[in-house]
Amino acid sequence: MAEDFDVEDLKVHKIVQRKADGRRHLAIAGNAPPPSAADDVDEAFGGDGERAVAVARDELEPRVVATLKQVYDPEIPLNVYDLGLIYGLDISDEGDVEVRMTLTAPACPVAGQIVKDVAERVGGTEGVRRSHVKLVWDPPWTKDRMTDEALLELGLL
Numbered sequence: 001m002a003e004d005f006d007v008e009d010l011k012v013h014k015i016v017q018r019k020a021d022g023r024r025h026l027a028i029a030g031n032a033p034p035p036s037a038a039d040d041v042d043e044a045f046g047g048d049g050e051r052a053v054a055v056a057r058d059e060l061e062p063r064v065v066a067t068l069k070q071v072y073d074p075e076i077p078l079n080v081y082d083l084g085l086i087y088g089l090d091i092s093d094e095g096d097v098e099v100r101m102t103l104t105a106p107a108c109p110v111a112g113q114i115v116k117d118v119a120e121r122v123g124g125t126e127g128v129r130r131s132h133v134k135l136v137w138d139p140p141w142t143k144d145r146m147t148d149e150a151l152l153e154l155g156l157l
Contacts, residue, residue: 041112046123047130051095055127060091067125068099071118074110078153080118084145087136095129097122102141111135 055063068081080086080101090098099122103111115135123131143156151157 041115042135044116044119044133045131046119046121046133047128048123049130051127051129053127055095057091057093060095060097060125060127061089063125063127064089064091064097064122067121068118071114071121073104073114075108076104078146078150080114082147082150082153084143084147084150085141095127097125097128097131099131099133100136101133102136104141106137 065081068086069079071080072078073080073083073085076083083104085101085103086099087102088098088100099118101115101118103114108114115133119131119133122128122133125131143151146156148157
């Protein structure tokens with residue numbers, strides 16, 4: 001692997017960001033504008049508080065992992081699980097799921113959306129009553145957290 005690896009090297013394309021006030025950022029125009037307070041999300045909740053189907057904890061974890069593998073970072077063509085962004089899953093007997101996750105960089109322009117998406121999708125997983133996603137920055141993310149499949153997909157293995 002290259003010594004000068006940078007997550008920016010993985011970004012296949014930039015997505016034009018549209019803000020609620022109609023502003024947009026074009027990648028060729030320089031750095032993205034600082035996020036507004038509405039974009040700052042370090043935790044999110046999902047699920048309706050009711051559990052349609054009771055699922056044993058050891059059966060629920062693979063379902064949650066499968067759900068996490070369906071949430072993609074919009075700038076890197078990989079899911080949040082294989083990228084190594086999920087630091088921990090705590091699943092209660094009642095079907096409540098606590099997710100600790102990070103991002104590849106603190107200045108990620110879509111950080112709030114990724115956190116909300118993870119919370120909503122995990123909360124909608126069959127057998128989950130409620131989800132709580134907490135964004136953490138310690139320890140910082142490194143490429144060493146990526147799965148072999150992710151490294152292979154990006155040509156780094």
